[in-house]
Amino acid sequence: MAGEARNIKLRIDNVKKSYQGRTGEVIALNGVNLDIAENEFITVVGPSGCGKSTLLNIIAGLLDATSGAVYCNDKKVVGTGLDRGVVFQQYALFPWLTVKKNVMFGLEMKGIKGKEAEEIAMKYIKMVDLEKFMNHYPKELSGGMKQRVAIARAYAANPEVLLMDEPFGALDAQTRTQLQQELLETWEKERKTCFFITHDVDEALILGQRVVIMSARPGRIKDIVDVTIPYPRNQATKMTKEFLDLKNQIWSQVYQEYLEVRK
Amino acid sequence: MKNDEKLTTKLSEKNQSRLWLLLSVAVAIGFWTLLSVIPKTARCFPNIIVTMKQIPVMIMRGVLWKDILSSLISVGAGYLLGFVIALPVAILMAWYKPVRNIVEPWIQFIRNIPPLAYVPLIVIAAGVGRKPQIIVITIATFLIMCVTIYQGIINIDETLLKAARVLGAKDRDIFVRVLAPASLPFILTAVRLGASVALTTLIAAESTGAFAGLGMRIRSLNNNFETEPMLLYIIIIGIIGITVEKLIKILERKLTGWQEKREI
Numbered sequence: 001m002a003g004e005a006r007n008i009k010l011r012i013d014n015v016k017k018s019y020q021g022r023t024g025e026v027i028a029l030n031g032v033n034l035d036i037a038e039n040e041f042i043t044v045v046g047p048s049g050c051g052k053s054t055l056l057n058i059i060a061g062l063l064d065a066t067s068g069a070v071y072c073n074d075k076k077v078v079g080t081g082l083d084r085g086v087v088f089q090q091y092a093l094f095p096w097l098t099v100k101k102n103v104m105f106g107l108e109m110k111g112i113k114g115k116e117a118e119e120i121a122m123k124y125i126k127m128v129d130l131e132k133f134m135n136h137y138p139k140e141l142s143g144g145m146k147q148r149v150a151i152a153r154a155y156a157a158n159p160e161v162l163l164m165d166e167p168f169g170a171l172d173a174q175t176r177t178q179l180q181q182e183l184l185e186t187w188e189k190e191r192k193t194c195f196f197i198t199h200d201v202d203e204a205l206i207l208g209q210r211v212v213i214m215s216a217r218p219g220r221i222k223d224i225v226d227v228t229i230p231y232p233r234n235q236a237t238k239m240t241k242e243f244l245d246l247k248n249q250i251w252s253q254v255y256q257e258y259l260e261v262r263k
Numbered sequence: 264m265k266n267d268e269k270l271t272t273k274l275s276e277k278n279q280s281r282l283w284l285l286l287s288v289a290v291a292i293g294f295w296t297l298l299s300v301i302p303k304t305a306r307c308f309p310n311i312i313v314t315m316k317q318i319p320v321m322i323m324r325g326v327l328w329k330d331i332l333s334s335l336i337s338v339g340a341g342y343l344l345g346f347v348i349a350l351p352v353a354i355l356m357a358w359y360k361p362v363r364n365i366v367e368p369w370i371q372f373i374r375n376i377p378p379l380a381y382v383p384l385i386v387i388a389a390g391v392g393r394k395p396q397i398i399v400i401t402i403a404t405f406l407i408m409c410v411t412i413y414q415g416i417i418n419i420d421e422t423l424l425k426a427a428r429v430l431g432a433k434d435r436d437i438f439v440r441v442l443a444p445a446s447l448p449f450i451l452t453a454v455r456l457g458a459s460v461a462l463t464t465l466i467a468a469e470s471t472g473a474f475a476g477l478g479m480r481i482r483s484l485n486n487n488f489e490t491e492p493m494l495l496y497i498i499i500i501g502i503i504g505i506t507v508e509k510l511i512k513i514l515e516r517k518l519t520g521w522q523e524k525r526e527i
Contacts, residue, residue, distance in 0.1 A: 062425055080428045092426035096444040096521045105440075109431035137521040157430055 008074075009193045010036040010059065010161060015068035017054055028054045030218035032068070036161075039191040043208030045201055045250065047258040051219025052197045056165050059195065060086050072161065082110065085159030089166040091146040093138040099125065099149050100134040106157030124152035127186065144175035151183070155190070164196045168203065180206055181234065188231055201251050205243060206233055213253050216261045225250055309491045317495040326480060331499065333475040334465060337393060341400025341468070342461040346454065349405045353412035363413075374406045378467040391472030399468040400461050407460045408453040415449020416442070448519045455511045462504045 017029040028051040036042050044052050057063040059070050061080040070077040072084060085106075093102050103121040112120065125134050128148035138146055147167055154162060168176040180203060187194060187207075198204050204211045208227055215222040229242055237243055292311055299310035321327035356363040378399050389395045419442065427441045469478030477496050484493045 060429055062428065080431075082431050084429065086426070086429040088422050088426060090420075090422050092420075092422040094423060094426075094441065094444070095523060096447075096519075105427070105432075106430035109436060139521060139523045153430070 007038040008035045009038040009040070009072065010034075010195070011071040011074075012036075012055070012059070013069050013071065015055065015058060015065045015070065017051065017058060017063070018066050027218035029058075029065075030220050032219070032221055034212065034221060034224075036193060036195060038193055041187055041194045041196065041207060041209050042212060043196045043198060043204035043210075044212045044214060045198060045204045045254055046214030046219070046222075047216050047254065047261045048199065049219075049261055050214040050216040050257065052214055053165055054219070055214075056086075056163050056195065056197055059161075060084055060163050062086075082106075082157060083160045085154035085157055085162050087147070087150050087154050087162065087164045087167045089169045091138070091143075091150045093146055093149055093153075095138050098135050098137055099130060099141070102138070102149055103153045103156050106153060110157070120156055121152075124156045125149075127155065128152045128182070142175075143171050144179060147171065147179060148182075151179075151186075155186070155192075159192070161193045161195065164194065166197050166199065169198070169200075176203070177235065183207065184231070184233060201247055201254060202238060205229075205246055205250065206237060211246075211250055213250060213257075215257050222257065223253055307490050307494075309494060313491055314494050314498070317492040321492055321495065326475065329475045330477050330480045330496070331503075333473070333479075334469070334477040335503075337396040337468060337473075337476065338400060338461045338465060341397040342404050342457055344397065344401040345404030345457060345461070346408055348401070349408035349412060349453065349457075350450070352405075353409045353416060356409070356413045357416035367413075370406055370410060373402070374410070378403050378464050379470065382467055382470055386471045392474070395471035396468040396473060396476070399471065400464050403464040404457040404461050408457040411453035411456055412446065412449055415452070416446050419445045448515070448522055451511065451515045451519060455508060455515070458507045458511060459504065462500060462507075465500065 012032055012034040015029055015032045016027070018025050018027045020026075032055060034042075044055070046052050054063065058065050059072075059077065061077050061084065072081070077084075094105065097105065100118070100121055103125055104117045107117040107120055122131070122134070125131055128151060130145060130148055130152070133141060133145065138149070141149065151167070168179050171179065184207060194207075196204075196207055205227055211225045211227060212221055213223045213225065214220065225246060227246060229237060229240070229246075295308060296310055298304040298308040299313075318327065321330075352366065356366055382395070382399055385395045385398050389398055423441055423445060424437060427437050432440065465476070466478040466481065469476040470482065473479040477500055481493055481496050484490075484496070
């Protein structure tokens with residue numbers, strides 16, 4: 001990390017996850033080790049089936065590791081916790097709540113009620129530029145707007161770490177680019193530690209300070225690439241030689257893994 | 264200006280559907296009249312005027328209001344009881360695997376048996392009168408509502424539960440603030456399907472030696488080949504059915520208008 005002495009926010013310590021499959025034990029993750037610094041933006045790429053979502057669910061506390069452990073602020077993760085927020089690919093908005101009420105959900109769970117909760121919610125609804133839609137139900141929103149609400153909801157609960165599971169995977173290319181841009185701007189302002197999963201190498205590179213490449217079956221970390229391109233980054237960054245070189249380097253490794261999975 | 268245009272198209276849309284409904288009713292009456300003049304069907308389909316004239320006749324006989332009231336009491340009580348039992352059973356089935364594995368085959372088995380088949384057994388056990396009527400309707404409505412609610416609950420999107428948990432929701436919050444609202448649409452669908460089953464089970468239920476009731480009256484009129492009041496009673500059952508369904512649909516729109524997709 002360019003010589004900076006930074007606190008370790010998340011420590012993934014020799015995490016292994018196996019399932020009892022029909023034909024015996026299936027190893028989803030095998031010996032994953034990774035330290036994530038405070039304020040760091042980590043992106044994870046890998047073919048589907050490499051266990052990247054499983055890893056995120058273990059960090060979130062939604063799944064238990066078979067062995068090994070995850071530490072957040074040196075505290076072992078047991079179950080979900082408000083120090084870790086999650087943005088899911090399927091938005092996961094509560095369809096019976098308006099945009100505002102969705103964003104307020106986590107606040108109310110924390111015991112923040114009434115005006116105070118509303119004010120915090122409005123701050124984040126403004127951040128994602130959806131004030132006009134605060135009283136709308138999710139069904140009235142486009143996919144991109146829904147994901148913005150989900151991001152606002154995660155931010156409003158004020159976690160120390162944001163875990164994002166292919167959040168832009170279901171969106172069209174234009175919307176995805178726009179949301180990447182917004183996420184970058186927000187991250188530069190708030191500097192929340194981000195753990196972002198994607199299968200899109202461009203996305204991994206434009207967002208992350210480090211790109212973790214995972215290999216499949218069993219899932220483990222294959223390589224970690226430092227992305228030295230400075231922020232602020234934007235669409236023009238994608239045309240620079242530095243970006244393209246890194247893209248080639250990562251892409252060939254990911255593609256190799258993809259071929260492995262096909263076998 | 265633009266708003267005005269929107270309003271007029273919206274209004275005319277509503278008027279249009281009303282017009283279609285009116286047309287549909289008119290065609291039905293036309294068809295009915297046709298049946299009333301064709302010699303082969305004339306006997307069982309007296310025309311609309313003759314049928315409607317049966318309203319005062321049946322009131323004079325002192326049975327119409329009694330029959331409607333009696334049926335509504337049986338249907339209402341059985342249906343309510345069916346719902347009160349179905350809701351917790353469905354939740355238990357969705358929550359606990361052993362309950363599901365043991366109870367679900369029973370429900371699937373009994374569901375395919377026409378109620379008329381087991382009515383005699385219930386009469387033997389519970390005697391004649393109101394009690395067996397309510398029991399039959401309770402059983403039939405319980406089965407359909409339990410299956411519908413249970414299916415709904417197990418199909419609740421799991422990421423919603425995950426999202427609630429990562430936002431700090433405890434088990435109680437998840438039950439009250441996620442599972443309950445998420446299952447409401449299925450509960451209302453169950454309520455609607457249950458109402459329909461309650462009415463279609465009426466004839467079977469009132470074959471238990473009832474003293475009054477729409478279903479009982481149809482059977483007794485049938486014994487005297489009185490097709491005119493019979494047809495009136497059949498239409499009354501239909502009108503009650505569609506009214507109840509419409510009311511529940513209004514409730515559905517009010518309570519679960521937030522849904523992405525509607526209608527089952």
